[in-house]
Each structure stands twice: as C-alpha cells, then as structure tokens.
Amino acid sequence: MSGTTVRRGRTLLALLCCLLLAGACANIPEESTPEVVTGDQLGQISPDVPEPAKDADVLTVVREFVHASAKPAGDNAAARVYLDEESRKSWQPARGMSIIDNTFGTVYATGEEKPADPNERVVKVRGFQLGRLGSDSAFIPTKMPYELSVELRKQVDGQWRIVNPPPNLVITEEDFAKNYLRVPVYFFAQDPSALVPDLRYVPARPQSELPGRVVDLLLAGPSEGLSGAVRNPLGDDAVLDNNVNPTADGALLVPLSGLEDRSENEKQLIVAQVVRSLQNVTVSRIRILSDGAALVDGHVDWRPSELPSYEALVAPSADLPGLMTLEGRIRSLADGQPIPGPAGSGAYKVQSAAQSIGGTQIAIVEQTGNGVRLRVGEFGGEVPVVEQLGKTLTRPTWRPSSGPNAASGEVWTVVDGRQIVRVLRTPQGAWTPQPVDATDIAAIGPITDLRLSRDGVRVAAIAGGKLVVASVVRSSDSVTLRAPRVLQEDALGNVVDVDWATQDTLVAATSLQAAPVARLPVDGLRIDKFSGSNLTPPVTAVTAAPSRSVVVADSMGLWTAGEVGEVWRPHPQSPGADAVPFYPG
Structure with missing residues (x-):
C-alpha cells in the first residue's frame, strides 16, 4: 500500500470521526455543557439525581416521569432515571415540548394494546394540551x-422502567411555570425603529446560564410567529466568539464577531437588541465586543438607561388623556368636554373613532342613511370622507408614524365582518383603501373588532367571538396577516372588545360574567382575570395603553382599574351608558 493511500485513509478516517462527533454534539440540549462522550458514558446520570422510589407501581412511574420531564438540567437526568438502561443511553428528546393541563390521567391500555407478556405494560397518559x-x-x-x-417493562431487579420514552417532552402547566422563565427577546419593527418583544421561554436554572441562553435566542433570530414581521439588525452572520460570562470587574461580556461591515447606526440598534434582551436576566453592565474591540467606538459597557427611547413613537404621550364617543360626538376622557371641530360638535354622527398615536389625526366611522362611511383627517378640523366601504365598519386603528414629527399614513378597519382594509394616504393627501390578506383569520369567523399593536407588528382581532393574534408581514405592495393564533379559547368565549396594554400584553372584554375583563400575554400562555366587583354586565368596551389605567364600559357607565387585583372605580367622567372609551392607537 502506497504512502499516499495511507495518508488518504487517515484523512478519511479523521473526517468521519469529526462528522460523527459533530452529529453527536448537534443533539446535545442547550441546557447542558457540550462535551464529547463515548458510548459507555451515554446515559450516565449523576449520583445527585435520585432513582425512582423502590417498587413504584407502573402508573406512579409514568406520572413521576411526566413531572420530572420539566427539569432539563443534566440532559434531562431527572426524567432519564425512569428509563431502562438502553433508553437512558439513546433518548434524545427534541427541543420542543407539549404543555398539558395540570390534571391528567394515567390508565392501563386495554384490548389489543394490552401486552400479553405480564412483564410488560402500556400506560395511556390522557389530558388536555394547552399548547406547545x-x-x-x-x-x-x-x-x-x-x-x-408509554410502554414499560419489568427489569431484572423487579423495577418497572419506561422502554419507549416520547421524542417530545410532555409537562404540565404548573411544572412548566416552576422550571421555565419567560424572557422577551427584542427585534425591531419594520418602521418606525421601535423595539418589539418576542416572548420566549428558557430553563430557569442554573441562573448563571440565563444570559447565554438569551443571547443564543437573539442570534437565532425571531420566532416563527414573527418571522417576516420584524427586522433583525444582528443578521445571520453574527456569532459568539466565546461564552457569555461575567468579567472580573463585574460586567457581563458578550463577545461577538461577524459585525465588521455594519454601519454605526446598525451597531447602535444591535446594542439596543442585546442590552434590552438581557435586562430581565442580569443587573450587570453589558460589555458588547466585536472581534475583541468595543462594538461602538468609545462606549464599552452599556446599561438599559443609556439607550435611546425606541418606544417613544409607539406609546401615547402623557398629555393625550384619551377620548370617548357618546351620542354621536367625540369627547375628552379628561374633562368630558367635546373635542374641537365638527367631530365634537355633532356635525358627524360618530359611531366609533380612533385617534392617532401622536394625537394629531382622527379616523371616524360615521353613521349614514345607507349604513356607515369612513372619515380620516386632522384632529380638531374637518375630517374628509374616504368612501363608503361597506355596510359595517369596525372601530378604526392606526399604524404608528415613521418619525417624531410625521403624521401616520395608514389606518385599518374591517368591512362587513370579512375584509380587513388599510386606508393609505396618497402623496396628494387623499386616502385610498387597500385590502389586507387576512384569509386565515376570516376562516375562524366574522371579524367584529381589530386593533393594530402600537408598534404596527401584530394585530389583535375578534373572530367568531374568539381572541386572535397574528403578525403583520409587509412586502413592497401588500400586507398579509400570518401565523394567527387563538388565545385562551375556553376561558375567553364571547369576546366583545380588545386593546393593547403594552406591546406584548392584551386586555380583553367579554360578555361572560365569570371573566368580564381579562389580561393576557400576546402568546396566550396564561390569563389573569380582573375582578367583576362593581361592574354591571354586560361589559361592552375596553381600552388600555402603556402606563395607563384600564377603562371599561358597562351598562352603567365607565369604570377604571390600574391592576388586576383592584376593585373597579367609577371613571371621573363617566356619562352613563353607551359611552365607548379609547386611548390613542
């Protein structure tokens, strides 16, 4: 055999070894520290992880396995102890998981599924999946x-162990809440430059690894639900040079590379992404490096207080108290007086309205003899008619403007419960409607309400009485609502109104006495119900905004509360029934 052949053989062998090791590491969960292991080491569990109780019955083994699956530490070691020796070595659960209700059943399989071998059992885990x-x-x-x-087999020592662990973990809602932490990871709206929270869930322990987990999520890009709706200044080329770790002088080091060609503006946006994403998992200064040097020249360490206010354009100013419609007029929530101009004087028979986030524009749905029509114009002045779009229109909702001194160029409404339209301002100052592709939402049911998030990235809609959230994906000439998700379908039936309390939190009103008003995150994982005390059903409207009290309308008038646990108080300007409150947006 020639020396060339030997060298080629050694090269091929080395290459194969590298590929095998890379494949093994690719399946190591992010919860553990990646390291190369041999076949004998796979499935080895630390002595600190207790084995199941001796002589535990089959149903107990399965139930405890489900509860232990919520603990990801040590390559799911807490759950792995319930497996037989072969499965302990081979089980590599996927990163996704099913989250089920806290109350679930475990029963023996019957009929053809019941094993003939007395040393084998099949157990059915039955429950209700809340999500994944x-x-x-x-x-x-x-x-x-x-x-x-779940299949189990009695081992030689008489203990029952699972022999077919599921490829996807299943854990209860309560166990998930105990072991996983919700963290917002930040990206940017397409326009304006507003930071947008993207809710994720990471293992809460060990706490020292939380910053690294968050940065990994940030580098991986937006979640599937926001894909196409936000932009990521970090891009696809940014990588970590080393682990995210504390430094000797108390800062948290984030060593990046792949950013050498970014503009100074892009670097500032990247700093905002990283610092805001880490602020919930560390109080340390954030030291962001690019190829070993400060990402932004002259500024090495960052704190959240040093960032610009990227949310200024997507939150109503404190000097805009909110408005209400009553008896065909628009009035102020501050003093109850009609606003200036024909919209306040009664010249228009106002059915519903929306004030732009900046406060300088108004959109009105006006009742006419033939139905309704849309008006859009300057706040306090004449409000020109757009056109009669249909027989019914939902309350309008505004997209944010592109700059601090710019007017908004887009307002949305729903026509006849089926078609969502965005009304665009032309260069000549007129307004023209364009359809929005909302096929997936319309398939759920008639759309009776629609609110754009104040950053313009998401919509909350009521379709068929259900609360639905979707992302807004824009191209050069069209807009599509994608990844619609129904939130808390069982707890929030008969939804009548919804508004954005923050960029990632909704407040909804329903006709249900058990949950007249509720707050929930944009992913719908949990729900917090406001007290029903003092309210007189039905609740007909709700409005919310960042750093504002929630205002609702019921059969007696307007009521306000700051937090979920508070008792509703009469609004100072409550005029009685039929008023509909609204904050800018």
Missing part, C-alpha cells in the same frame, strides 16, 4: 385533547 413550546422556545397555543402511549 416550539424549537424556537416560543409558546404556541394549541388547545386539543392529548394522549400518549
């Missing part, structure tokens, strides 16, 4: 019955 955690660590609500078949 995707591979991007984002929660996706998927309400449906859940069933899992």
